Amino acid sequence: xxxxxxxxxxxxxxxxxxxxxxxxxxNSGLVEFWYAKHSQIYPELKKLTxxxxxxxxxVIQGEKLxxxxxxxxxxGRKSLQKWLSKDDxxxxxxKDIFKLKAYFCDEMDHDTLIKQFKNTLTKHIERxxxxxxxxxxxxxxxDISAVSSPGFGDxxxxxxxxxxxxxxxxxxxxxxxxxxx
Amino acid sequence: xxxxxxxxxxxxxxxxxxxxxxxxxxNSGLVEFWYAKHSQIYPELKKLTxxxxxxxxxVIQGEKLxxxxxxxxxxGRKSLQKWLSKDDxxxxxxKDIFKLKAYFCDEMDHDTLIKQFKNTLTKHIERxxxxxxxxxxxxxxxDISAVSSPGFGDxxxxxxxxxxxxxxxxxxxxxxxxxxx
DNA sequence: TACACCATGTAAGGTGTTACATGATTTG
DNA sequence: CAAATCATGTAACACCTTACATGGTGTA
Numbered sequence: 093x094x095x096x097x098x099x100x101x102x103x104x105x106x107x108x109x110x111x112x113x114x115x116x117x118x119n120s121g122l123v124e125f126w127y128a129k130h131s132q133i134y135p136e137l138k139k140l141t142x143x144x145x146x147x148x149x150x151v152i153q154g155e156k157l158x159x160x161x162x163x164x165x166x167x168g169r170k171s172l173q174k175w176l177s178k179d180d181x182x183x184x185x186x187k188d189i190f191k192l193k194a195y196f197c198d199e200m201d202h203d204t205l206i207k208q209f210k211n212t213l214t215k216h217i218e219r220x221x222x223x224x225x226x227x228x229x230x231x232x233x234x235d236i237s238a239v240s241s242p243g244f245g246d247x248x249x250x251x252x253x254x255x256x257x258x259x260x261x262x263x264x265x266x267x268x269x270x271x272x273x
Numbered sequence: 274x275x276x277x278x279x280x281x282x283x284x285x286x287x288x289x290x291x292x293x294x295x296x297x298x299x300n301s302g303l304v305e306f307w308y309a310k311h312s313q314i315y316p317e318l319k320k321l322t323x324x325x326x327x328x329x330x331x332v333i334q335g336e337k338l339x340x341x342x343x344x345x346x347x348x349g350r351k352s353l354q355k356w357l358s359k360d361d362x363x364x365x366x367x368k369d370i371f372k373l374k375a376y377f378c379d380e381m382d383h384d385t386l387i388k389q390f391k392n393t394l395t396k397h398i399e400r401x402x403x404x405x406x407x408x409x410x411x412x413x414x415x416d417i418s419a420v421s422s423p424g425f426g427d428x429x430x431x432x433x434x435x436x437x438x439x440x441x442x443x444x445x446x447x448x449x450x451x452x453x454x
Numbered sequence: 455t456a457c458a459c460c461a462t463g464t465a466a467g468g469t470g471t472t473a474c475a476t477g478a479t480t481t482g
Numbered sequence: 483c484a485a486a487t488c489a490t491g492t493a494a495c496a497c498c499t500t501a502c503a504t505g506g507t508g509t510a
Contacts, residue, residue, distance in 0.1 A: 093496095094496095095373065102376070102377040102380070105380060110461075111461075111462065111463090112460065112462080115461095122376070123365070123366060124366050124372070125368060125372035125373055125376065127365065127368070128498080131463080131464080131500080131501090132497080134462060135464090138463095153461085153507075154506070154507055154508085155507085156505095157506045159460085159461065159462090173381075176374055176380060176389075179388075179389070180370060180371070182397070183369070183370055184308065185305050185308075186369075187276075187306060188307070188364070189274075189276055189361065191306035192283070193356075193357055194426065194430060194433075195283070195427070196286075196357060196426060197426050197429070198421055198422075199283070200357050202420065204357070204358045208357075208358070212363075239378065239379070239383065239386070239451070239452050241379075242379070244378060244379065245375065245376040245378050245379060248375060248378070248444075248451070251447070252372060252375075253366070255443060255447075256437075256440060258440070259437060259440035263432065267429050270429070271420050273419075274468095275468090277470095291488095291489075292490065296489095309470080310471065310472085311489090311490080311491085312470085312492080313469080313470060313471085316492085335478070335479055336478080336479085338489065339490085340488085340489065340490090341489090341490080
């Protein structure tokens with residue numbers, strides 16, 4: 093489905109970026125719903141350039157370091173818009189290794205089972221705290237009052253991540269309660 | 274990380290199964306957290322046999338149809354148990370194409386955006402209804418009173434799936450409310 | 455001048471999907 | 483006897499990760 097293609101197109105659409113910039117984006121805000129390594133990004137940028145969806149300009153940093161600053165083309169923008177308005181079928185349920193282990197709970201002894209759930213719970217609580225701090229930061233620096241505000245996308249995604257973590261934590265706690273009965 | 278390996282090992286550990294049986298399992302209960310196509314399962318079964326973690330017995334169905342009924346070996350059971358008690362780091366956040374689109378909401382016109390959220394909401398509500406029906410069925414046919422009950426794994430996983438869908442629905446509705454302001 | 459970071463790429467291999475390919479059994 | 487389902491496999495390709503490989507810039 094070439095999702096990476098559209099993720100990159102969407103980012104470059106906002107403002108020109110280098111491959112390195114895109115890699116950084118994938119490791120900050122976007123990480124809550126999409127990510128990719130630089131080894132996947134550089135070949136994709138080449139492909140998008142060949143397809144005429146983006147173009148680049150070589151910029152010299154300092155004495156001789158060459159950067160490729162990518163800009164979206166009209167064709168690329170149209171392709172992005174078409175993808176954005178397309179009605180996709182629901183994705184398959186995301187795979188979850190911990191739930192796979194939980195499914196085989198009758199093969200674990202009780203102590204191991206409890207330990208596994210408690211460890212996982214701790215990690216999700218930490219992630220939730222991290223996300224809540226990120227939300228505090230976001231509310232300080234960006235205006236999110238309207239759908240058209242530059243921070244609205246960041247805000248709803250972060251909010252969704254927080255809700256997802258809370259729900260997962262509720263599930264883990266609920267399981268632990270049932271195991272102690 | 275060879276997760277498929279352990280998914281298969283965990284299933285065969287309960288009772289002997291054929292590749293076809295495993296494929297069916299992946300398309301029923303397990304689908305809420307793991308799945309695989311037969312084209313991935315058959316080669317994996319061969320690999321696990323070569324590694325001595327499972328073994329098979331050829332069974333004749335009817336006149337000449339050959340089935341391979343796989344059983345877990347002692348080595349396989351130990352491998353499964355070791356994996357089950359291992360403490361894994363938290364997995365990366367699952368990728369989510371819809372959230373990727375939502376992140377680029379400022380590039381969509383208001384009507385398209387609302388339509389996208391409403392369509393997705395409808396689909397998630399349908400999935401939730403399906404899961405709730407599955408839960409009703411499960412409660413009728415299986416005993417889930419104790420951790421050691423055969424249906425406990427199925428129960429907590431289904432419950433987790435229901436909670437996940439409810440949380441996603443809450444998020445979608447929350448976004449829609451904010452977009453209408 | 456060492457270290458962290460900026461910047462771009464390729465190679466090998468694992469994971470997963472779609473399509474190709476074949477044949478037997480059961481059920482209506 | 484036709485259609486659905488049972489049953490097993492391979493091939494090609496897409497997607498993704500880890501590791502390899504190289505070199506420039508800024509700063510303490």
